[in-house]
Amino acid sequence: MRAEIITIGDELLIGQVVDTNSAWMAQRLNEAGIELYQITSVHDDREHILKALDEAFSRADIVLTTGGLGPTKDDITKHVMCEYFGTTLVEDSRVREHIHELYKERPDVLNRLTATQWLVPESATILPNRVGSAPIMVFENEVRGERLEVRGEGQNSKFLFAMPGVPYEMKIAMTEQVMPYIRLKVKGERLEVSGEIIHRTMMLYGIAESTLAIRIEEWENALPQSMHLAYLPKDGIIRLRLSSYGEASNEEIEQQLANLKPLIADYLIATEDLPLETILGNQLKARHQTIATAESCTGGRLAAALNAQSGASAYYMGSVVAYDNTIKEQVLGVKHDTLEKYGAVSEQTVREMAEGVRALMNTDYAIATSGIAGPTGGTPDKPVGTVWIAWATPDGTTAECYQFGVAREREQITQRAVTAALVELIKSLNTKQ
Amino acid sequence: MRAEIITIGDELLIGQVVDTNSAWMAQRLNEAGIELYQITSVHDDREHILKALDEAFSRADIVLTTGGLGPTKDDITKHVMCEYFGTTLVEDSRVREHIHELYKERPDVLNRLTATQWLVPESATILPNRVGSAPIMVFENEVRGERLEVRGEGQNSKFLFAMPGVPYEMKIAMTEQVMPYIRLKVKGERLEVSGEIIHRTMMLYGIAESTLAIRIEEWENALPQSMHLAYLPKDGIIRLRLSSYGEASNEEIEQQLANLKPLIADYLIATEDLPLETILGNQLKARHQTIATAESCTGGRLAAALNAQSGASAYYMGSVVAYDNTIKEQVLGVKHDTLEKYGAVSEQTVREMAEGVRALMNTDYAIATSGIAGPTGGTPDKPVGTVWIAWATPDGTTAECYQFGVAREREQITQRAVTAALVELIKSLNTKQ
Numbered sequence: 075m076r077a078e079i080i081t082i083g084d085e086l087l088i089g090q091v092v093d094t095n096s097a098w099m100a101q102r103l104n105e106a107g108i109e110l111y112q113i114t115s116v117h118d119d120r121e122h123i124l125k126a127l128d129e130a131f132s133r134a135d136i137v138l139t140t141g142g143l144g145p146t147k148d149d150i151t152k153h154v155m156c157e158y159f160g161t162t163l164v165e166d167s168r169v170r171e172h173i174h175e176l177y178k179e180r181p182d183v184l185n186r187l188t189a190t191q192w193l194v195p196e197s198a199t200i201l202p203n204r205v206g207s208a209p210i211m212v213f214e215n216e217v218r219g220e221r222l223e224v225r226g227e228g229q230n231s232k233f234l235f236a237m238p239g240v241p242y243e244m245k246i247a248m249t250e251q252v253m254p255y256i257r258l259k260v261k262g263e264r265l266e267v268s269g270e271i272i273h274r275t276m277m278l279y280g281i282a283e284s285t286l287a288i289r290i291e292e293w294e295n296a297l298p299q300s301m302h303l304a305y306l307p308k309d310g311i312i313r314l315r316l317s318s319y320g321e322a323s324n325e326e327i328e329q330q331l332a333n334l335k336p337l338i339a340d341y342l343i344a345t346e347d348l349p350l351e352t353i354l355g356n357q358l359k360a361r362h363q364t365i366a367t368a369e370s371c372t373g374g375r376l377a378a379a380l381n382a383q384s385g386a387s388a389y390y391m392g393s394v395v396a397y398d399n400t401i402k403e404q405v406l407g408v409k410h411d412t413l414e415k416y417g418a419v420s421e422q423t424v425r426e427m428a429e430g431v432r433a434l435m436n437t438d439y440a441i442a443t444s445g446i447a448g449p450t451g452g453t454p455d456k457p458v459g460t461v462w463i464a465w466a467t468p469d470g471t472t473a474e475c476y477q478f479g480v481a482r483e484r485e486q487i488t489q490r491a492v493t494a495a496l497v498e499l500i501k502s503l504n505t506k507q
Numbered sequence: 508m509r510a511e512i513i514t515i516g517d518e519l520l521i522g523q524v525v526d527t528n529s530a531w532m533a534q535r536l537n538e539a540g541i542e543l544y545q546i547t548s549v550h551d552d553r554e555h556i557l558k559a560l561d562e563a564f565s566r567a568d569i570v571l572t573t574g575g576l577g578p579t580k581d582d583i584t585k586h587v588m589c590e591y592f593g594t595t596l597v598e599d600s601r602v603r604e605h606i607h608e609l610y611k612e613r614p615d616v617l618n619r620l621t622a623t624q625w626l627v628p629e630s631a632t633i634l635p636n637r638v639g640s641a642p643i644m645v646f647e648n649e650v651r652g653e654r655l656e657v658r659g660e661g662q663n664s665k666f667l668f669a670m671p672g673v674p675y676e677m678k679i680a681m682t683e684q685v686m687p688y689i690r691l692k693v694k695g696e697r698l699e700v701s702g703e704i705i706h707r708t709m710m711l712y713g714i715a716e717s718t719l720a721i722r723i724e725e726w727e728n729a730l731p732q733s734m735h736l737a738y739l740p741k742d743g744i745i746r747l748r749l750s751s752y753g754e755a756s757n758e759e760i761e762q763q764l765a766n767l768k769p770l771i772a773d774y775l776i777a778t779e780d781l782p783l784e785t786i787l788g789n790q791l792k793a794r795h796q797t798i799a800t801a802e803s804c805t806g807g808r809l810a811a812a813l814n815a816q817s818g819a820s821a822y823y824m825g826s827v828v829a830y831d832n833t834i835k836e837q838v839l840g841v842k843h844d845t846l847e848k849y850g851a852v853s854e855q856t857v858r859e860m861a862e863g864v865r866a867l868m869n870t871d872y873a874i875a876t877s878g879i880a881g882p883t884g885g886t887p888d889k890p891v892g893t894v895w896i897a898w899a900t901p902d903g904t905t906a907e908c909y910q911f912g913v914a915r916e917r918e919q920i921t922q923r924a925v926t927a928a929l930v931e932l933i934k935s936l937n938t939k940q
Binding site for chain 1: 517518519520521522523524525526527529530531532533534535536537543544545546547548549550551555559562577578579580581582613615616618619620621638673674675678704706708715716717718720721727735736737738739740741746748750780802806807808809810811813814815817818819820823824825826827828829830831833834837838867868869880881882883884912915916917918919
């Protein structure tokens with residue numbers, strides 16, 4: 075079963091907003107065994123939306139739209155849907171009551187623009203939006219367009235789900251309403267439910283994409299037709315993804331992966347596509363050990379990664395972001411002489427930072443970073459992209475110098491430093507298992 | 508002049524990767540006065556790419572693609588382009604030399620897969636990729652498809668630019684090669700260059716979207732046809748954007764904004780669409796003042812925001828992420844009694860955290876956060892989403908309790924806390940000007 079996503083909003087097409095919704099929705103659809111065929115971003119423009127709907131329905135059974143459901147003039151999605159599905163707006167008393175409840179402590183919001191939110195397309199099924207005023211609309215069957223015919227009830231229906239574009243409203247709408255509806259009403263009706271979509275990802279670090287491809291070439295060439303391999307390099311990590319769209323069994327996939335693993339063992343960080351902080355967090359939790367960070371160039375990003383998952387307080391104690399050198403001395407206890415003699419971006423400083431925060435916060439592990447994130451501040455000896463990282467552990471402290479390249483941007487350099495800092499500790503804990 | 512973007516890659520459609528490229532590219536196109544009409548994400552699939560190219564060229568003069576240019580089997584973009592434009596691959600000696608230079612210190616990468624990267628489509632113009640092995644390809648005129656004809660040189664040419672999908676490679680390719688090419692060769696050829704696309708954004712905080720719309724309704728209704736207003740709510744901020752696609756002058760837009768400002772003055776944070784950290788950073792730099800943070804629930808995100816821009820060391824000194832209560836006591840000097848009596852998420856604790864870090868780092872301002880980011884850890888008194896924020900300033904300390912809602916996710920709650928923490932300080936510094 076195929077789906078498409080249409081994201082609606084001028085803000086996407088002038089680059090004011092990054093579309094984070096589609097990737098999240100894609101994951102939910104894949105989990106339900108539904109292939110996402112295409113994502114299309116269109117303007118808040120009647121003709122453009124109508125055209126995109128026609129094209130999407132020509133290829134897919136399910137179309138999901140986000141955006142354009144607000145109460146202000148620039149939001150036209152609801153009106154265009156009425157035109158597309160040949161229906162008109164009517165008042166929905168349940169939506170009205172819900173909105174009154176939602177804003178009971180903010181009477182100024184219960185104004186005449188908000189009142190337009192309880193007008194809904196007559197032929198649509200309305201699903202509740204627990205956290206917002208824009209109702210979620212489901213249209214079935216009555217689709218317009220040359221390549222579409224109104225079909226009888228049952229297995230050949232087509233469905234449109236219109237959701238708000240605000241990410242947290244969309245996520246709740248998808249999780250609580252749209253996906254259950256799809257599983258029950260849409261997939262339930264089909265005689266032939268397609269098989270499971272399986273994606274399995276290996277995470278590797280420290281090998282070039284082409285070198286990896288040559289190393290596993292024989293294995294890759296012997297893969298059955300039903301499986302597809304993809305290489306996804308990012309921030310120094312390669313994600314190697316083996317996919318099957320409903321044709322191979324879980325066991326067949328596992329067998330292929332078992333054959334692959336010995337070929338890539340030296341570079342393997344994880345056998346699932348998980349954030350690095352989750353992998354490290356799980357390692358630390360299993361060992362009942364703790365961690366702290368002392369950061370200069372990463373500026374709190376390593377801290378933020380380490381406490382990103384719920385339950386992080388079991389292993390993450392805290393961090394000192396020592397951006398200014400006085401903080402490195404006074405809070406972390408880096409020696410004045412060390413900073414004078416070697417500078418802030420040096421092996422000596424970063425070792426003292428790591429050991430300093432490990433002692434200060436009384437943890438098992440500590441990571442410290444100091445580098446030149448740029449775009450200014452580079453010198454011939456220490457060009458932009460130079461980053462020292464130290465790991466203080468119960469077995470002693472190690473440090474390494476990285477060169478993340480003058481061509482990269484500030485954000486990219488700090489991201490690479492966070493990745494390297496986490497990966498090296500993950501690898502060292504892996505070998506201790 | 509219209510452009511479209513086609514992003515190519517299965518990873519986008521299974522939700523493994525968020526497409527951040529398109530928004531960034533959209534901004535660059537808009538700056539050059541080129542309207543981005545549609546963004547389409549398609550699979551690494553021959554038929555799908557060919558169809559998307561046909562459709563995009565039926566609507567636009569310029570098509571930009573990203574992705575699928577790597578050396579591994581799953582990357583097919585270059586071959587599909589050859590088919591679409593009716594050309595074949597030939598060796599390019601300049602690309603070969605560049606790749607040898609690029610990998611001169613990594614001979615293992617100069618393998619036979621990498622060698623396929625210097626095979627390029629014969630009819631394409633090759634632009635250099637300074638930081639990667641995939642050449643940037645430009646195709647002009649010779650386009651396939653029913654609705655497209657091969658046209659003579661000059662003002663009616665159509666152009667395709669194929670770029671790598673790795674964001675930092677794409678950004679360098681766009682900045683250094685593609686945009687200059689478009690400005691010179693594409694726009695330069697046209698007899699009629701369309702007018703400037705102007706977007707002006709006001710940032711507001713503390714007002715509901717519908718309330719704002721009613722407040723400025725009279726002004727909005729009187730806007731000329733050539734201008735378009737959009738409301739973009741996110742993380743508690745509303746961005747109010749006035750756009751003109753080449754029809755209104757800068758002066759006309761400025762006049763409209765001058766009329767708007769008195770209506771929204773109470774809620775206005777900034778008259779440009781800038782990250783909050785940039786607004787605050789500029790305020791602090793202008794005053795030669797400094798800031799530090801003490802963070803519990805925001806876990807380093809406030810620190811990361813404050814040092815995100817280059818030159819942050821002029822005003823940002825450092826932070827303590829005091830995730831564990833012992834760190835709040837031992838590093839920040841929060842009294843044991845305070846934590847015992849009021850708990851970590853309380854006005855008393857957050858005030859002591861702010862004052863503690865301000866003294867420790869000897870800064871003018873300090874912000875502290877403590878809250879329950881969830882999904883676990885909530886109590887009936889302090890449900891998930893409760894966040895206390897304190898601002899220690901030369902004029903004393905203030906604190907406020909926020910409720911960012913049980914419905915929201917951990918990431919959303921911490922993001923709202925960062926926003927509130929920055930906005931309140933920005934507003935207070937605005938009034939002191």
